[in-house]
Amino acid sequence: MTKNRTALLFPGLGAYSTGMLRQAAREHPEVAETFAEIDRAAAHHGVSSVTQVVLHGEPRPIREMLSLPTEILQLAIFGASVVTHRVLTAAGLRPYALLGHSFGEMAALVAAGAFSLADGVRLVCARAEALADWEGKGAMAAIGANEAVTGHLIGALDEPELVIGCLNAPKQTVISGPVEAIERAGRAAKALDLFYAKLHLPYASHHPSARAAVGRFLGLMDGIEQKPLEHRVYSPVHGRWYSDSDDLKLAVAECMVLPVRFTDAVRDLHAADTTVFVEAGALNALTRCVELTVPGVRTIAPLLDPADETGGLRRALVGQADPPKPRADNASVVVAPVEIPAAREPELGKEAVLAKLRALYSTALEYPEDALTEQALLEAELGVDSLKQTALLSRVVEEFGLPDQPGELRVWELPSLGAIARHVLESSARVPS
Structure with missing residues (x-):
């Protein structure tokens, strides 16, 4: 008999949405309480109030967030994931698995009880500091192809410093490497009519060139206490369940240089009767990848619509899939060129x-x-x-x-x-x- 298990997905650094959590905060006190805890911990690392940025004043678009200290945006994303987990579990959800994508593994481990929230804040700040020297020295890009095709593309270009950083969906692979090599790969992908999009990240994550940052990160984690896991956590980087015998600080540090095999992880959970996947954070990047990997499962992205966050959280509690999405018959095609006259005339309405x-x-x-x-x-x-x-x-x-x-x-x-x-x-x- 199908068990209909639920997995919570903890997204990475792209999971920010203007005005996120404001509607949810009106009904769920956990939102303000969690961010107040984050503020207290962040103050010890010289970081100003994340609550003020996320929950007060005019909602800030991503461009403004990127102009703030790195830790502010990253703690906002981290906090959104922790809050989503807290709200859902306080209301009775008992997830079968927690699954973090890249940066999201830290929030997943905090949600699982392996680290306190204050130590999770310290992890986020330490990670940002450890990678500071790598900013501007690398890039990442998504290719609309599977692992084999992307590997052949890298081989044909003879770019030994390009690596596969993430496998997100059957036909979505992320490459990582030097900026110039990424741009050459982009030109080749477009020539082959493959989808290509450069990601808005300041460095080449999941690349072996950042190996020295692993040691630096571990040094900055000194004194953080690892606690027993209260939830099962599956790592798409290490390809297995974490256990209390693991050195989870080392595991998180290794996530900076090892590839993310998210597609494999989703298939493993689905094979174990996981049929409901909930995005624990803003937007729906991970649930979309799940839909492309194991069609037919139920996916819920509670914070996708800032005007209906409370409704989204209620749907997650009962395992009710997000409303149906009408699709084109050929929704996987690469976007084709369209000629449209430039609209620059003054009377443009x-x-x-x-x-x-x-x-x-x-x-x-x-x-x-x-x-x-x-x-x-x-x-x-x-x-x-x-x-x-x-x-x-x-x-x-x-x-x-x-x-x-x-x-x-x-x-x-x-x-x-x-x-x-x-x-x-x-x-x-x-x-x-």
């Missing part, structure tokens, strides 16, 4: 921009234009994954002549055609004719 955007997205995704309404959420409602959105936003920049650099726009800030149209209008007004 919102309806004209929306019409051009509908034409672009409809042709590229093979969706009917009437499905592409102003308010429809591209990922949550229409099933357009973040990689395709990134590619399309680059085309929006090019076709509308915007001042943004291609690939610079964040999909979680522009979740609908209405939001994209507003950005086009605002940016066009700043562009000299």
Whole structure:
């Protein structure tokens, strides 16, 4: 008999959403309590209030967050994962497994009780400090291909410093390496009609060149106490369940240089009767990868819609899948070029921009234009994954002549055609004719 087990997924460094947790905080006191704990611990490391940034004042888009000290954004992401776990388990959820992706392993281990929340904050700050010397010296990019094809691409380029950093879904592989090598791989991928998107990360994670950072990280963890695990934690980096006999500080440090085999981990959990996967954090990057890896399971991303976080958390408690997402018949195709006249004329209006955007997205995704309404959420409602959105936003920049650099726009800030149209209008007004 199927056990219908639930796994909580703890995302990595991309899991930030403008205004996240504000609605949830009105109903769940755990939100404010957890961030108050994080603030107290972070103050010992010279980090200012994360609560003030996440829960108070005007919601901050990712660009503003990136301009703040590194620890602020990382603690916000870490805190969102810990809060999601706390709210769900306090309400009675008993997950079969906790699964962290890269940076997310620290939150998973805190949620499992292996480290206190204060020590988890220390881990986040120590990791950021350990990697500081590597910032700007490497990059990462997603390729729309499986491991074998991506490996052949790296081999054909004769780029020995390029490595496979993450296997996220059957046809989503992330490469890691020097900036110039990543860019050459991007040109080759595009020539082969493979999807390519450079990730917004300041260094080459999961790359052996950062081996020295492992020792530095371990030194900064000195004095942190490891406690018995209260939940089962499966590591997609080490490919197995963690146990109390593991040196979990070393395991977390090794996550910086070893590849993430998320696809294998999801299949292992699914084989053990895990049929419900819940994103413990903002957005739905991991649940989308799960859907591509083991179709037919139930996936819930409670914090995906900032206006319905409490509803999302309720769905997670009962294992109710997120609302159905209409998809194009050929949703896995690589986005094709679309010719659209640049919209730079002074009389450009919102309806004209929306019409051009509908034409672009409809042709590229093979969706009917009437499905592409102003308010429809591209990922949550229409099933357009973040990689395709990134590619399309680059085309929006090019076709509308915007001042943004291609690939610079964040999909979680522009979740609908209405939001994209507003950005086009605002940016066009700043562009000299």
